[in-house]
Amino acid sequence: MQLATWNVNSLKVRLPQVLAWLAENPVDVLCLQELKLEQDKFPLAEVEAAGYRAAWLGQKTYNGVAILVKAERSLDDVVTGIPGYDDVQSRVIAATVDGVRVVCAYFVNGEAVDSPKYTYKLEWLAALEGYVERELERHAAFALLGDYNIAPEDIDVYDADAWQGKVLCSAPERAAFGRLLALGLADAFRLFNREEKQYSWWDYRAMMFRRNLGLRIDHILVSDALREHAVACVIDKLPRKWERPSDHTPVVLTLSAAAFAQDQ
């Protein structure tokens, strides 16, 4: 059983890559961010033809999130946005897949620590924390996947000194990440890999990917009930090497079959 997350930076542009990746990596759940599509522009026919069902929350030009699920699995109780938090930006969608509660989120970037967008980021993070806390009370099997726009530790940053205190690395953002962990979640990737230079995003400019100068900002956080079933979590760098790639690459969590209620 596999769950994955990928910020595709325009699903219109990246749809062929998503379909190609799914053909090679037929994960049970794929969370996508930055669709950059209006709600009625989602390529449902192509997704269904690939053997997946989908729930999505679109928006013109910016943001947009989706959960793709293998057609043979359930996709129930879809909730869009953060309940109780008014937000015109399409950043969050949740669904239950065979007993596992999946939240797909595109966290606010923040631009810079002195930007109004950073203030919005911290407000949004506080709202998300409350939402996750409530979801964990209702769902033992829970996963929060997405583009967090937070590098949790210095080892997740190619030049920690240069990024010290900057947006994506600032103490308040890392504290918010820590509070998500304190709710009872684990950073799935770090259960298996404590190495440095493990990144999920590389700037398009200055050949940053070729030089492996990136950040680890795409994450899969799992509840204890799922953590028990985690057997691997990897960053798949291959799509970042393709022609016209997203600047992010997929993160994939593998769980033993018992993680899904249907398979027990």
Added chain:
DNA sequence: ATGCCGAAGATACTTCGA
């Protein structure tokens, strides 16, 4: 020190990303 690249909307150049 700042831009580098890329997508989108618009259709010359700006906004936004991270």
